[in-house]
Amino acid sequence: MPAILRTPHPRERRIVFKNVDREGWTTDIDCYLKDGGYEELKKALKMQPQEIVSEVKASGVRGRGGAGFPTGAKWGFIRPGETKPIYLICNADEAEPGTFKDRYIIHQDPHQLLEGMIISCYAVNARLAYIYIRGEFPVGAKILERAIQEAKEHGFIGKNILGTGFDLEIYVHRGAGAYICGEETGLIESIEGKRPYPRIKPPYFPAALGLYMSPTIVNNVETLCDVKHIVKMGGAEFAKIGRPNNTGTRILCVSGDVQKPGYYELEVGGVTMGELIYDICGGLRPGRKLKAVIPGGSSAKVLRADERYKIKTKQPDGTTTEAEIGIEDIRMDFDSLAAVGSMAGSGGVIVMDDSRDMVWALNNINQFYGHESCGQCTPCREGSLWMQKITTRLLDGAGADGDADILVSVADRIAGRTICAFGEACAWPTQSFVAKFRDEFLAYASKNGNASSKPEDKH
Amino acid sequence: MEIPQELADHIDEVITHYPVSKRSATLPLLHLLQEHFGYISEEAITWVAAKLELEPINVLELVTFYPMLRQNPVGKHHIRVCRTLSCALAGGYSLLDTFCKHANIEKQSGNHHAHFFKSADGKYSVEFVECLASCGTAPVCMINDDFYEAVSEESVPELLKKYQ
Ligand SMILES: Cc1cc2nc3c(=O)[nH]c(=O)nc-3n(C[C@H](O)[C@H](O)[C@H](O)COP(=O)(O)O)c2cc1C
Numbered sequence: 153m154p155a156i157l158r159t160p161h162p163r164e165r166r167i168v169f170k171n172v173d174r175e176g177w178t179t180d181i182d183c184y185l186k187d188g189g190y191e192e193l194k195k196a197l198k199m200q201p202q203e204i205v206s207e208v209k210a211s212g213v214r215g216r217g218g219a220g221f222p223t224g225a226k227w228g229f230i231r232p233g234e235t236k237p238i239y240l241i242c243n244a245d246e247a248e249p250g251t252f253k254d255r256y257i258i259h260q261d262p263h264q265l266l267e268g269m270i271i272s273c274y275a276v277n278a279r280l281a282y283i284y285i286r287g288e289f290p291v292g293a294k295i296l297e298r299a300i301q302e303a304k305e306h307g308f309i310g311k312n313i314l315g316t317g318f319d320l321e322i323y324v325h326r327g328a329g330a331y332i333c334g335e336e337t338g339l340i341e342s343i344e345g346k347r348p349y350p351r352i353k354p355p356y357f358p359a360a361l362g363l364y365m366s367p368t369i370v371n372n373v374e375t376l377c378d379v380k381h382i383v384k385m386g387g388a389e390f391a392k393i394g395r396p397n398n399t400g401t402r403i404l405c406v407s408g409d410v411q412k413p414g415y416y417e418l419e420v421g422g423v424t425m426g427e428l429i430y431d432i433c434g435g436l437r438p439g440r441k442l443k444a445v446i447p448g449g450s451s452a453k454v455l456r457a458d459e460r461y462k463i464k465t466k467q468p469d470g471t472t473t474e475a476e477i478g479i480e481d482i483r484m485d486f487d488s489l490a491a492v493g494s495m496a497g498s499g500g501v502i503v504m505d506d507s508r509d510m511v512w513a514l515n516n517i518n519q520f521y522g523h524e525s526c527g528q529c530t531p532c533r534e535g536s537l538w539m540q541k542i543t544t545r546l547l548d549g550a551g552a553d554g555d556a557d558i559l560v561s562v563a564d565r566i567a568g569r570t571i572c573a574f575g576e577a578c579a580w581p582t583q584s585f586v587a588k589f590r591d592e593f594l595a596y597a598s599k600n601g602n603a604s605s606k607p608e609d610k611h
Numbered sequence: 612m613e614i615p616q617e618l619a620d621h622i623d624e625v626i627t628h629y630p631v632s633k634r635s636a637t638l639p640l641l642h643l644l645q646e647h648f649g650y651i652s653e654e655a656i657t658w659v660a661a662k663l664e665l666e667p668i669n670v671l672e673l674v675t676f677y678p679m680l681r682q683n684p685v686g687k688h689h690i691r692v693c694r695t696l697s698c699a700l701a702g703g704y705s706l707l708d709t710f711c712k713h714a715n716i717e718k719q720s721g722n723h724h725a726h727f728f729k730s731a732d733g734k735y736s737v738e739f740v741e742c743l744a745s746c747g748t749a750p751v752c753m754i755n756d757d758f759y760e761a762v763s764e765e766s767v768p769e770l771l772k773k774y775q
C-alpha cells in the first residue's frame with residue numbers, strides 16, 4: 153500500500169494525512185523522526201497532563217469515529233485523583249460502510265497514531281493502552297506491532313518514557329470480523345475476552361466503568377492523531393481551522409458514483425456538498441444526474457438530491473435566520489448535516505446517481521445490519537432481520553402493498569428502544585429511504601419494479 | 612494437537628499483553644491457532660480454555676460469534692469479496708460470481724450468511740464479507756492476507772494464477 157500514489161486535491165488541507173501517499177515516505181521510525189516525528193511528544197511530556205486536556209478542550213475537536221462528541225469533554229470525565237487504573241483504547245475497528253481513512257493512517261503513518269496515543273495516555277494518565285484493530289487488517293496489525301517495537305527501542309513507549317517517570321505499554325488487539333466491536337462498549341467486552349455485547353449506558357459509560365470496570369477513554373484513530381497536532385499548534389490555533397463548534401480538518405471518504413472517489417482531508421465545513429461532489433470528486437459520470445447521498449457512513453439518513461432543506465442559523469446578535477437550501481449547499485460539517493436531518497457520522501459519503509435503484513440500495517444496507525446485529529436486544533435482532541426480509545421480498549417481486557409502511561413501523565420500533573446506537577444505525581436507513589423514495593417502494597409492491605441492476609446483483 | 616515450540620512461546624508472550632485478565636487473551640489465541648491449523652477444532656477450544664483457566668463454553672461462544680473464526684477448514688487459498696454498498700455499486704456481486712467461475716466453485720445459496728463456498732479440490736474458497744474499509748477503490752477483495760483494490764472481472768484469472 154498504496155498501489156497508486158494519489159496527489160492531494162488543491163482544496164485539501166493535509167494535516168493528519170500529510171504523509172499519506174507522500175513520495176518516499178515509509179512506515180519506519182527513522183523516516184518519521186527525520187520529518188520531526190515525536191517532537192510533539194517531547195513537548196507534551198514537558199507540560200502538565202491537565203494542560204494538555206485544557207488544550208484539547210480549547211481546540212474544540214469532536215470525535216471522528218461517528219458520534220462527534222467533544223474529545224476534551226470526554227477526557228474531562230476522568231476524575232482528578234482517580235485511584236483506579238485508567239485505560240485508553242484506540243478504536244481502529246473502521247467498519248462503518250463508506251468509511252476508509254483510518255486504514256491509510258495505520259498502513260502508511262503508524263507512528264503518527266502512536267505519538268497521538270502516547271500524548272493522550274499521558275494527558276489522561278493511562279499506563280496501559282490497546283489499539284483495537286479490525287481483524288481484516290492483518291497487515292496493518294503487523295505494521296503497528298513493528299512500530300510499537302521501534303518506539304520502545306527509542307524510549308517512547310515502555311518504562312520511564314524519555315526519563316520523565318511516565319510508564320506506558322501499548323498493545324495491538326485484533327478483532328475478528330464483527331462490526332459491533334466498533335461500538336465502544338462492545339469493543340471493551342471484546343477486549344475482555346467476551347462476546348462483544350454492548351453494555352447499557354448508564355451506568356456503563358466507559359469513562360466511569362470501562363475496561364475491567366475502570367475508567368477508560370475510547371477514541372478513534374483520526375481523533376488521536378488530531379491530538380498530536382493540537383499539541384503542536386495549540387488548542388486555540390486548531391480551533392481557527394474549520395468553523396465554530398466544527399473545528400479542525402476531517403478526512404471525507406467519498407465513494408459510489410463520482411468520477412474521482414477517494415479520501416480528501418478538508419477543513420470541517422470548508423466545502424459544501426456540491427463543491428465536494430462536483431469540484432473535488434469530478435462530478436458524476438457523463439450523462440448522469442445526482443439522485444441520493446448518504447453523508448456520514450451507511451447509518452446516516454439518506455439525502456435526496458431534489459429536496460429543499462430549511463436551515464436555521466444563529467446570528468451574532470442572538471437572533472436566528474432561516475434559509476432554504478438545496479443539497480449542494482449543505483456544508484460538510486457536524487452541525488449542518490444534523491440540521492438537514494442526517495449526520496456527519498464517520499465521514500463516509502456514498503453518492504448514488506439516477507441509474508440506481510433505491511430499494512436495491514436499502515436492501516444492501518439492510519443485509520449488512522441484519523448480519524451485524526449482536527442479537528442482545530429483541531427489537532434490533534428481530535427488526536433488522538425483518539427489514540432485510542421485506543426489502544428482499546420487494547426485490548424478488550413478492551412484496552405486498554403495505555410493505556413500505558411495515559418497513560417504517562419496524563424501524564420506528566427499533567430506534568430508541570435498544571441497548572446501543574446500532575438500533576438507530578439500522579433504523580435510520582430504512583426510515584429515510586422509505587420516506588424519501590416511497591414511490592419506488594410502492595412500485596415494487598405493485599410488482600412494477602424498476603430494477604436497474606442485474607437480477608443477480610440483488611441479494 | 613501438536614503445538615510447535617515457537618507457537619507455544621508466542622502464545623505465552625501474547626498472554627503477557629493482558630496483565631489484568633488472562634481471559635482477554637482468548638481471541639488472540641484463537642487467531643493464532645486458526646492461523647496455524649486453518650480452523651478451530653474442538654480440541655483447540657478445550658486447549659485454550661485450559662490454558663486461560665476458563666470453561667470451554669467461554670471460548671466456544673467467541674468461536675460461534677465472530678465471523679472470521681471458523682470450525683471448518685477453508686480452501687488452500689481463501690478469497691474474501693466485499694459485499695457492501697459501495698462495492699456492490701461497483702460490481703461486487705458479479706465479482707464474487709467471477710471468482711466462483713474461475714475457481715470452479717459452486718455457489719450453493721444466495722444467502723451470504725451461509726458461510727463460504729469451496730471448490731471440490733479444496734484449492735479455493737470464496738466468501739462474501741462486509742465493508743473492508745476501502746470503498747473509494749471498489750470493488751475490493753482479499754486473497755489470504757493480501758488485499759486487492761479496484762478489481763476488474765477480467766483480472767480474476769491472472770489473480771488466481773498467483774495462488775496455486
Ligand atoms: C454500531 C456502532 C459502530 C461503531 N463503529 C465505529 C468504528 O468502526 N470506529 C470508530 O472509531 N467508532 C465507531 N463507533 C463509535 C464508537 O462507539 C465511539 O463513539 C468512538 O470510537 C469514540 O471515539 P471518538 O470520540 O474519537 O469519535 C461505532 C458506534 C456504533 C454505535
Ligand code: SF4
Binds near residue numbers: 349532572573
Ligand atoms: S442495539 Fe442491536 S447491536 Fe446494539 S446491543 Fe442491541 S442487539 Fe446488540
Ligand code: FES
Binds near residue numbers: 251751
Ligand atoms: S463497501 Fe466494499 S470496501 Fe467499503
